[in-house]
Amino acid sequence: MFESLNIDTEKETRIINAATKVFAENGYQRASTNAIVKEAGISKGILFHYFKSKKELYLSLYEYLSDMFAEKIYERLDLEERDIFEIIRKVSLIKFEMFSTYPDLINFLNRAFHEEAPEVKDGIEKIKASLTDSSFIKLFSNIDATKFREGIDVEKAIQIIYWTFEGFANQQQVRVRTMSVADIDKEEILAEINSYTELLKKSFYK
Amino acid sequence: MFESLNIDTEKETRIINAATKVFAENGYQRASTNAIVKEAGISKGILFHYFKSKKELYLSLYEYLSDMFAEKIYERLDLEERDIFEIIRKVSLIKFEMFSTYPDLINFLNRAFHEEAPEVKDGIEKIKASLTDSSFIKLFSNIDATKFREGIDVEKAIQIIYWTFEGFANQQQVRVRTMSVADIDKEEILAEINSYTELLKKSFYK
Amino acid sequence: MFESLNIDTEKETRIINAATKVFAENGYQRASTNAIVKEAGISKGILFHYFKSKKELYLSLYEYLSDMFAEKIYERLDLEERDIFEIIRKVSLIKFEMFSTYPDLINFLNRAFHEEAPEVKDGIEKIKASLTDSSFIKLFSNIDATKFREGIDVEKAIQIIYWTFEGFANQQQVRVRTMSVADIDKEEILAEINSYTELLKKSFYK
Amino acid sequence: MFESLNIDTEKETRIINAATKVFAENGYQRASTNAIVKEAGISKGILFHYFKSKKELYLSLYEYLSDMFAEKIYERLDLEERDIFEIIRKVSLIKFEMFSTYPDLINFLNRAFHEEAPEVKDGIEKIKASLTDSSFIKLFSNIDATKFREGIDVEKAIQIIYWTFEGFANQQQVRVRTMSVADIDKEEILAEINSYTELLKKSFYK
């Protein structure tokens, strides 16, 4: 299941949505298969008919949602873009919009990123690696190095930029946790992204 | 217990060490009180005599170890130091040495930092806040802003510096996870810290 | 199905072979219908289309394989033979050869002989009885009693002979359990059969 | 638990009796821990507090009951006795009486002897081996070989005698399975034992 995106039955969709939500809210360990089947309105048996274990469910879901997420990013991203800040701004924007539409998806992915449960940690890492290899890093490997000031270690500068926006995203997540989706002030956040962008440009660029 | 640092009996020390270790290795949820009493060589009853619940044990431990950690940091830190990079370098160094001596402590604290279990999340946040208020932020609030180039938003620059070293620390942790304490190449890591420092100084400082 | 030996389709053969193997390896209870359909490469539905329950599958299989086994024995046995030891030696030999060719069949039958699962125990007993009545005991009922020494209770002597070779067979089975079919030293086993035969003849025969 | 026969609390006794009964009636696999705790009138938790798994419960029980059984046999057996038939008669008699008093014990032990469940099979074999080594075979290793007729392979003769009474016991068990303890005709069975004894003596002894 999931392998070839043939999620076309109503029941499959319900499982995916339910599992995404329950895992997003509870993390791997605390999420109970009982809660998932209840949320999905299905029987215990059918869950284990589709996925042979909770672990497999989680990992399949992770792979499916990562793929889907990457796809969405790519289909809206200008792959010719070589300015790192433009790339990050665009990705942030897309993430935002996806968060409004599919908050569970984004929450699931964010949580999975730091998941510590030993049953799935290695599996997540493997999927992450294969994804990153095949596609993600590409975004950053194509960066236009000539824009950076002389004497700057571009690779490390990119790392700093990445960590900055990762840190910012985490900070927002914590803030947002208690709000409803509607209450998030998108304009304010974008403004903050801009000021970090300005600061980093001023410091790293020619 | 713990409130006034009167950890003077041998049994208390054993509980602390055991709980630190078990929580460090498993996180809040997966850590079982059974594992803790077994590791400590004490009875179930006495654990719940000292701490009325697992939650209280965790939170007391967190507070105690945070305090202890902050104290160690402070007693070795030059409080007059106003250069943020010097502060960070020194803190990194102290953390390093503490990790060699008390790896469980550092692992516990790192893990607690990202702990998601709802039973303790708010409690952690509260303790963190009180600690930060009373002491930690002080380190960063005293920073010498005059060293930064004109037109740079110093507060945001400090955030970037913080996120950079946080990101770097996380990266190291992932790398280190599979190694034994002995195999860590301290010199190499310090060299990397230095090059990030150089890069950021060159970019942000006058 | 099976009643009239019309096992002529390829699919039926696959069910038989798969079920024989899975029951032989796991016994009635632990054998799962899932494992059987997987091994046979068929769907769940078709299994329960042919056999209305796991119990009926097992019992039909038992009857079919018992019959088949008895048939094989009979077609190669000299029915005029009235010396019990000759009969047993011949039966042992045939069993041996069948075990080399159809190890699952023999394993299934051996295991069924001691099967304790209440769902099928009575059914097995009934089939065993009808088989024994109609054919098996005949082998032993025709024994030449005049070969036994005076004063010997022939019926009981036959029982002893039977138990001896049954015990020997069980002993071999335990030994063989860990070996591959190829590693079994047929000559050695036949030599042992011979020495038990000699001993019993010397003791019971004139 | 069990290690040093300190089964002195009322609850422990209830667990032992309940587990013995449920395992005796159902074998390892079909016996459910639910049935055991219900029969014993205890909670689920306490069973797994004493025994860390169903497997450990079964094996501890097997060891305990085997030991107990062997002890009972030994304390009533004349160890100087070197006539194999006398030994077997006496053992049969003791078994009988034990069966009247503790039918579950004997049923458990008989069933365990042929238990096929892979979780416990090896464990049973190991315990059996250690028991046999230390004590049981002794009974048969001390047999007076001079009583056997010239030219008889005494070791094989003993095997035959053993298999005969084993087969007889199995036969009785099948017969008895449907009866209540009270309905068993002890005299008749002892008479049959005697006639097998007579036959074997006449055949093997001088």
Added chain:
DNA sequence: GATGAATGAGTGTTCATTCAT
């Protein structure tokens, strides 16, 4: 203070059987 026996709801998972397609 100190022990560890005791609880019972909760966990992930299995399974023979049915039935709409």
Added chain:
DNA sequence: CATGAATGAACACTCATTCAT
């Protein structure tokens, strides 16, 4: 004929917490 999705009760086992001793 044939499929495999669907069921739900049952399984072994875990766990934080309490309490009689």
